[in-house]
Amino acid sequence: SQQGEEDPQALSIQEGENATMNCSYKTSINNLQWYRQNSGRGLVHLILIRSNEREKHSGRLRVTLDTSKKSSSLLITASRAADTASYFCATDTGGGNKLTFGTGTQLKVEL
Amino acid sequence: ETGVTQTPRHLVMGMTNKKSLKCEQHLGHNAMYWYKQSAKKPLELMFVYNFKEQTENNSVPSRFSPECPNSSHLFLHLHTLQPEDSALYLCASSHLVAGGPDIQYFGAGTRLSVL
Numbered sequence: 001s002q003q004g005e006e007d008p009q010a011l012s013i014q015e016g017e018n019a020t021m022n023c024s025y026k027t028s029i030n031n032l033q034w035y036r037q038n039s040g041r042g043l044v045h046l047i048l049i050r051s052n053e054r055e056k057h058s059g060r061l062r063v064t065l066d067t068s069k070k071s072s073s074l075l076i077t078a079s080r081a082a083d084t085a086s087y088f089c090a091t092d093t094g095g096g097n098k099l100t101f102g103t104g105t106q107l108k109v110e111l
Numbered sequence: 112e113t114g115v116t117q118t119p120r121h122l123v124m125g126m127t128n129k130k131s132l133k134c135e136q137h138l139g140h141n142a143m144y145w146y147k148q149s150a151k152k153p154l155e156l157m158f159v160y161n162f163k164e165q166t167e168n169n170s171v172p173s174r175f176s177p178e179c180p181n182s183s184h185l186f187l188h189l190h191t192l193q194p195e196d197s198a199l200y201l202c203a204s205s206h207l208v209a210g211g212p213d214i215q216y217f218g219a220g221t222r223l224s225v226l
Binding site: 030031033035040041042043044045048050088092094098099100101102103104 | 113115117151152153154156159167199201203210212213214215216217218219220222
């Protein structure tokens, strides 16, 4: 499996509900990042969590990191239709110049 | 606007054509990247340039030829492509400092179709 695998692959929820996406990875990391991609567009950086952090918040986003399990989760609270996008985790091993992205979770938020 | 501009946004080319993709970043970053994104596959890193020097070439076929004339501009020259090269090509840039995180800023991509 890939470094940085998200699950579920697809998620459909109603507006106002919370969305949780998970990411698992294989090697030691310096930090883990989450990116969002709207259909056919580039990726946009959302949030970064360092290897010595366990939880981080940014607006309606909450990220957790468990380095012992090599996993991270992204929680989007009170989702909106505008949150419909693909979400990717990316691991940064600190070697410089190289993020490794997963396959992404496609989130659909319905009105 | 992310500060990274890619042109063209869409490109259709035949297998015998030669074309180039262009990327420009207005963020003062020192590293630039080319990625290939195909349906249901992870983002594939193709090339990395750090201070105009190529630091990574991920076993990319020679029909893809990158060029980085300065830290703000990156090109991907294409020739004799195959239909399986059809994908979204993304350019990204970042400001790399020793020990710092690599946060990348992406362009909107070029949707390439090879007929």
